[in-house]
Amino acid sequence: LLQVDEARWLRLDRRDGETLRAAAERMLREAICSGALRPGVRLPSSRALAAQLGVSRGVASEAYGQLAAQGFLAVPTKSAPVVASVVSPPPPAGLRAEPSPPPRFDLTPTTPDVALFPRRRWLSAFSEVMRSAPVAALDYGEPRGERELREALADQLGRTRGVVATADQIVVVSGAAQGIDLLARVLVARGARRVAVEDPSLDSQPERLRSNRLEALAQPVDRDGLQVEGLEADAVIVTPAHQFPTGAVLGGARRRRLLDWSRRRDALVIEDDYDAEFRYDREPIRALQGLDRTRVAYLGTTSKTLAPALRLAWVVIPEHLADEAEEVKHLLDVCSPPIEQRTLARLIRNGDYDRHVRRARTVYRRRRDRLMEELAGHLPELPVEGIAAGLHALVRLPTGIGDEAVAARAARDGVRVVPLTRYTHSGGGGGGLVIGYGRLHEASIPSAIRILARAVAAMCR
Numbered sequence: 001l002l003q004v005d006e007a008r009w010l011r012l013d014r015r016d017g018e019t020l021r022a023a024a025e026r027m028l029r030e031a032i033c034s035g036a037l038r039p040g041v042r043l044p045s046s047r048a049l050a051a052q053l054g055v056s057r058g059v060a061s062e063a064y065g066q067l068a069a070q071g072f073l074a075v076p077t078k079s080a081p082v083v084a085s086v087v088s089p090p091p092p093a094g095l096r097a098e099p100s101p102p103p104r105f106d107l108t109p110t111t112p113d114v115a116l117f118p119r120r121r122w123l124s125a126f127s128e129v130m131r132s133a134p135v136a137a138l139d140y141g142e143p144r145g146e147r148e149l150r151e152a153l154a155d156q157l158g159r160t161r162g163v164v165a166t167a168d169q170i171v172v173v174s175g176a177a178q179g180i181d182l183l184a185r186v187l188v189a190r191g192a193r194r195v196a197v198e199d200p201s202l203d204s205q206p207e208r209l210r211s212n213r214l215e216a217l218a219q220p221v222d223r224d225g226l227q228v229e230g231l232e233a234d235a236v237i238v239t240p241a242h243q244f245p246t247g248a249v250l251g252g253a254r255r256r257r258l259l260d261w262s263r264r265r266d267a268l269v270i271e272d273d274y275d276a277e278f279r280y281d282r283e284p285i286r287a288l289q290g291l292d293r294t295r296v297a298y299l300g301t302t303s304k305t306l307a308p309a310l311r312l313a314w315v316v317i318p319e320h321l322a323d324e325a326e327e328v329k330h331l332l333d334v335c336s337p338p339i340e341q342r343t344l345a346r347l348i349r350n351g352d353y354d355r356h357v358r359r360a361r362t363v364y365r366r367r368r369d370r371l372m373e374e375l376a377g378h379l380p381e382l383p384v385e386g387i388a389a390g391l392h393a394l395v396r397l398p399t400g401i402g403d404e405a406v407a408a409r410a411a412r413d414g415v416r417v418v419p420l421t422r423y424t425h426s427g428g429g430g431g432g433l434v435i436g437y438g439r440l441h442e443a444s445i446p447s448a449i450r451i452l453a454r455a456v457a458a459m460c461r
């Protein structure tokens, strides 16, 4: 129960001819009906209310008694009254509808299995930080992020991804999402007007750019990743290691052309390395940033490796933009949460982060293999792409079969799957299903794919 002995704003506003008791009763009823005093909230004792309103205790008790009789309050014996749950205020206009219940099988491609989160290790590192961190750690942190995390990241990213960075080039951000916002602001301040995104790519990206007053241009993707020819923009957001959502790897020749393009145009390449940690059948390819650290801003996140709820990510920024990026981060939200940053730094330094990623990779690989078996069994004629890495695969549908219709049909039978059309920006539509297997237990995969196959068959008829 919530206590409102601090409801100091309640005031008696007595109308002509109204008794004190009637005025107190009306004032409380109005506060309840307006939604300020919500069901379940405990009100002050009659003695405290009387003192606050400057009336006798008898007047306050009587007002409570009347409201209880009308069903507005519950008055438990020997304690202060509680607002009854029978009076619920009407929801404010424009409030969102209730979220739909979770589907039986969730194949959303953007989320990992958060049930794998290493709670015990996180908690132990967090406790260590709380025990040992100086008092200053509870103050506002550095806008770029806690130095110990930036040092740990510079080592980690160099070792695992071939990123070349000093701690001063790293800005810790609240998700890759904020990383894009931050870079967009830096670009706008430097006079940029147009930023290209891959087509298809994450649906929120064009919107995010437009909200920063940038024009978003859609640049096509093929089996070798982003097509560099015809690229005309001040910057481009790419997913070179595992294109989202097609899973294509940006080929060697394309990488060189993209970097040449950025030098020629003095344009920035934004490398979104969102799921680089999960690679199954082939050696990881070095991050683009490692090939030219003056032209590439590199984005990494804990949203796939640990949990989206942490909102911990990083931008490795070309040196000449680092001070501007720091200023923007300060404007956006001063700094990302310092205690959580120190916790992550500890997890990276003591090896728990790597151990967790290895464990999660084994789990995801098994799920991926099971998904492939089931797809081969139930939808053998459909090509599957992007399976060597990440937490999702793309299944191409036969020409003429609407992916949105298939997804809607699957949703009716309890499977949530994202149609490729959602990630296409040119208006042409997608013709594919983006299947996230991260959060689906192996035992559930056969049933989910059977439902999906039935949905495809129904649309083919």
Ligand SMILES: Cc1ncc(COP(=O)(O)O)c(C=O)c1O
Residues within 6 Å of the ligand: 109, 110, 111, 174, 175, 176, 177, 178, 202, 239, 244, 272, 274, 301, 302, 303, 308, 313
């Ligand atoms: C392409 C891509 N980039 C980045 C992210 C991570 O975003 P954030 O770090 O804001 O959670 C995701 C998450 O699904 C993604 O799909």
